[in-house]
Amino acid sequence: MASGDIQVLSQNISVAPSQTRQNATYIGDLDDGYSMIDVNGSLSARDRGQYYNFRMTRAGLYRLSLTPAMPGSTDDDPKTPPDQAVRVQLMNSAGRVIADSDPTTGGKYAAYQKLTSDTNLQLSRGTYTVHIFRGSQGDSTQAYNYSLTMQAGGQTAITAIGGGFTNRDYDNLMQPAAPQSTSTIDTQSLVSAAASATLGLFDTSTNPGLGLFIDTLG
Secondary structure (H helix, E strand, O other), X not given: OOOOOOEEEEEEEEOOOOOOHHHOEEEEEEOOOOEEEEEEEEEOOOOOOEEEEEEEOOOEEEEEEEEEXXXXXXXXXXXOOOOOOEEEEEEOXXXXXXXXXXXXXXXXXXXXXXXXXXXXEEEOOEEEEEEEEEOOOOOOOOOEEEEEEEEEOOOOOOOOOOOOOOOEEEEEEEEOOOOOOOOOOOXXXXXXXXXXXXXXXXXXXXXHHHHHOEEEXX
16 A cells, blocks of 8 residues: 555444444454544434444554534534534443543543543553443434544544544444345355455454455545
8 A cells, every 4th residue: 555545444334223332333443543433323313322342452542533413414504413412432341431421420521521632541452332322412302413533543642633644444334224134145244255355454253343344445
């Protein structure tokens, strides 16, 4: 890959309304100053929330950005939901909440302020879960869109998320949950084999969701 190129790994994700932390959707790995993860998703009316897993391949500083929007919002006509309509939590591999966007959560909110600022939040190597759901001002009958971006910078604080040193971008686009069928073609295995042969980067035996990513070099 030429210097300055960004490798974009894209997948369409489908999240069931009854999702829990135990069946969270895998969205990518964060490497020191190398990769970034994007999710463009939506909380549908009465949706209880979504869970996303990612891996920190090494200990380091981590930054997150969550931008909620109302359906129909555009750059020319932005429609912003009420403050605290959408809530986000960061959990460790044991399911313990370590950062929370709710201002009433004390130290967890202080950690959230770090991970969304130039200070960043120090994380150990391992698997983490991001939980996105309605906050105290969220309307259960109202849908909310959101854009989630995450990046790790090793021991260099990230002051402009998405910029500078990223070489790999995991791009996740949410699709409506597909109805279950009694007869399906295992396309995931086909894509997984093609992706592994093309990239030689991923261990799909430990991360089955990796097979869904499609290499689109830019």
